[in-house]
Amino acid sequence: MxxxxxxxxxxxxxxxxxxxxxxxxxxxxxxxxxxxxxxxxxxxxxxxLPSFDDLKSSHSGQQMIRVHAADGAVIFRLGPNNGTWLPYDQIPGIMRDATVSVEDRRFHSHIGVDPIGIARSVEVRLKEGHWTQGGSTITQQLARNVFLNNERKFGRKFREWILALALERKFTKDQILELYLNKVYYGGGAYGIDAASRLFFGHSADHLTLAEAAVIAGLVKAPSNYSPTADAEAAVGRAGVVIQSMQEAGVITAAQAASANPQALQLKPPPKQNSVRYFTDWALPQLDTLIDERDRPLDVFTTLDLGMQRGADEAIRLNTPDGAQGALISLDRDGAVRAMVGGKDYVTSIYNRATQAVRQPGSSFKLFVYLAALESGKRPEDIEVDEPVTINGWSPRNDSRHNSGPVSLRTAFAYSLNTVAAKLGQQVGFTTVADMARRFGITTPVSTYPSMVLGTSDVRLIDMTRAFASVGQNGVAVTPYGITRVEADGQVIYTHQIDRSHVLIAPNVAAEMIDLLQTAVNTGTGRAAQIGRPVAGKTGTTTSNKDGWFLGFSSGLTTGVWMGRDDARTIPGLHGGTAPARAFAAFMGPAVRGRPIEAFQTAVTLPDAALGNEEDAYFGQPDNSAGVDADGNPLQAAPPSRSDDGGAASPDDNVPTVQDLIDQNGRDDRPKPGADRRAPPPRDGKRDPQDDDRPNQ
Structure with missing residues (x-):
């Protein structure tokens, strides 16, 4: 038991x-x-979570900045382009279907997070060895775009899941899709389908075709890679993937898929030359030092005069020799920048030659030589002997290869006699001349070798224009500025204050300098700059005609013009008194037309005798045989070609199709996002072995 x-x-x-x-x-x-x-x-x-209306009104991307011209017109917008908000029922069904088919085919059935999609992305990760699919739903993408960032960390991904689930609990599927299509980034600063449609196709998104919708829907995965204006072939390939996905999802028929032809899409015409951007590129970075606001949308009011800007752009394009570049900047009597052109075409070169380029100013630098001499006690009527001179082994020459004997300073300045400028520099001291240049706002290094009196130190156009403007204001310092006030949500947070208290030279010295400058325009090297009212100014030309300058003022407006090649090669026939002076006159004539005629304090006094054009004589006989007529007079510059001036084309001349961009040499040659479109950097000022007439330094 x-x-x-x-x-x-x-x-x-x-x-x-x-x-x-x-x-x-x-x-x-x-x-x-x-x-x-x-x-x-x-x-x-x-x-x-915010309400639906709050999410609609929130801005995407970085801070929005609107830039206004002097008359209040909006000339540039910086920041996200959000287009027009399209309610769900105004979004074309073909656009909704394209997005859902390629981005999240189970959008209408999942709860905000798609386990099947996550499993598929993990499977691909195991096969490929790296993440190629994120498995993110449209709701997750919306959560990330509105509330999070794109960092690839599990903590961020977990928060994204929570937000996606919460969004699905608070909003309907139609509301989520409406928010997504109006907020997702499509490249080129465009947020939302309307901004993208206007950017690439030139019309609103409320009547997109199947091919257009496929292109836009395909951008979400990689906006830079699939942009039709950056890589047309990639955009067409991606659009084909979208159309195939739509057919597989059953939202379009095989016949509709076959009839869609993304290659034949007509793109929005490329932007025309917009020289306003040279100004905004210079002015807007100054906001970092003027204000602390980083979040609220800003309205930036500037000094730019749109009429003058158009005139400046035209003056540069029509007068700059073929193959050369030109720049112009114009300052009002208080330093307000009224016009700024940094090149012949901003679209092809964003390099701002008015503010960034450093070039030798030639005889325009004699402004500082004569200012130093006048301040030391010299007078325009004083006599100097134009004779051969050697200073520390350097022997400057006049263009005519002869000397005129005793001449007044007025005559020497009017005809730009280099021997007299060299003697004046020696008398007052080359360091004194350099100090005068720095006193008047030259920010680049200034040499103190004897040859510096002829403009061998590199300068910027904006600095030289500022110096001439200060002389025109009787010796009171003029500081260029472009921003008058800044508003944030209608509240003024910055206002420019003009400082007129800094006196650079005595008024009588300024008056005597103006006396010399107006003589140079009336009878000397700057005759081409005459505009029918008092003008004072100075020309400048450098070695072998590599740079041409004219700077001058009239009726309270000071304008500087530079022309040359970015690679500093010779331009036959280029003198400061030819194309640059003509561009000055072409701009200044209309620019001052509405201003009172202002006489200078001193009457025009003719120089001793007509010595001929002694323009920048030091640099030797001009190497411009191909650019002068039988009498030795410079020929007019040839009119710019269409490629140079970006000018008059019929409405359809420059409207490319996607296929046009693909067919360019078998590839897409348009600059990729972030590509450097600037011209080659300016020369570094080092000695050119071919410049036989350059002084020994």
């Missing part, structure tokens, strides 16, 4: 079985707690 009783007793449980059961119980408990925590987190997040 005892043995029988022992055989009926239960066998003891295996310890492994007990451990498995306990583990399952713990895991189930933890899973339940995690689920409860997830539900709580989702509903707490839901309660904290």
């Amino acid at each position: 005892a043995a029988r009783t022992r055989s009926l007793s239960p066998k003891p449980r295996s310890p492994w079985r007990r451990r498995i059961v306990r583990t399952l119980q713990v895991v189930s408990g933890l899973g339940l707690l995690a689920l409860i925590a997830l539900v709580i987190a989702v509903y707490v997040t839901k309660s904290e």
Whole structure:
């Protein structure tokens, strides 16, 4: 009986079985707690989400900045381009279907997070060895775009899941898709389908075709890579993927898919020359030092006169020799920048030659030589002998290769006699001349070698124009500025204050300098700059006609013009008194037309005798045989070609199709986003072995 009783007793449980059961119980408990925590987190997040209207009104991307001209007109917008908000029922069905088909085919059935999509992305990760698919739903993308960033960390991904689940609890599928299509980034600064449609196709998104919708929907994955204006072939290929996905999803038929032809899409015409951007590129970085506001949308009011800007652009394009570049900057009497052109075409070169380029100014630098001489006690009527001179082994020459004997300073300045300028520099001291240049706003290094009196130190056009403007204001410092005030949400947060307290030279010295400058325009090297009212100015030409300058003022407006090649090669026939002076006159004539005629303090006094054009004589006989007529007079510059001036084309001349961009040499040659479109940097000022007439320094 005892043995029988022992055989009926239960066998003891295996310890492994007990451990498995306990583990399952713990895991189930933890899973339940995690689920409860997830539900709580989702509903707490839901309660904290903004309303639908608040999300609609929020801006995407970086700070919005609107730039206004002097008359209040908006000339440039910086920041996100959000287009027009399209309600769900105004978004073309073909656009909604294209987006859902390629981005999230189970959008209408999942709860905000798609487990199948996540599993597929993990499977691809295991096969490829790296993440190629994120498995993100449209709702997750919306959560990331509105509330998060794009960092690839699990913590951010977990927050994205919580937000997506909360969004699905708070908003309908139609509302989520409406928010997504109006906020997602499509490249080129365009947020939302309307901004993208206007950017690439030139019309609103409320009547997109199938091919257009496919191109736009395909941009979401990689806006830079699939942009039709950056890589047309890639855009067409991606659009084909979208159309195939739509057919597989059953939202279009095979016939519709076959009839769609992204290659034949007509793109919005490329932007025309917009020289206003030279000004905004210079002015807007100054906001970092003027204001602290980084979030609210800004309205920046500037000094730019649109009429003058158009005139400046035209003056440069029509007068700059073929193959050369030109720049112009015009300052009002208080330093307000009224016009700024940094090149012949901003679209092809954003390099601002008015503010960035450093070039030798030639004889225009004599402004500082004569200012130093006048301040030391010299007078325009004083006599100097034009004769051969050697200073520390340097022997400057006049263009005519002869000397005129005793001449007044007025005559020497009017005809730009280099020997007299060299003697004046020696008398007052070359360091004194350099100090005068720095006093008047030259920010680049100034040499103190004797040859510096002829403009061998590199300068910027904006600095030289500032110096001439200060002389025109009777020696009171003029500081260029472009921003008058800044508003944030209608509240003024910055106003420019003009400082007229800094006197650079005595008024009588300024008056005597103006006397010399107006003589140079009336009878000297700057005759081409005459505009029918008092003008004072100075020409400048450098070695072998590599740079041409004219700077002058009239009726309170000071304008500087530079022309040359970015690679500093010779331009036959280029003198400061030819194309640059003509561009000055072409701009200044209309620019001052509405201003009162202002006479200078001193009447025009003719120089001693007509010595001929002694323009920048030091640099030797001009190497411009191909650019002069039989009498030795410079020929007019040839009219710019269409490629140079970006000018008059019929409305359809420059409207490319996607296929046009692909067919360019078998590839797309348009600059990729971030490509450097600037011209080659300016020369570094080092000695050119071919410049035989350059002084020994």
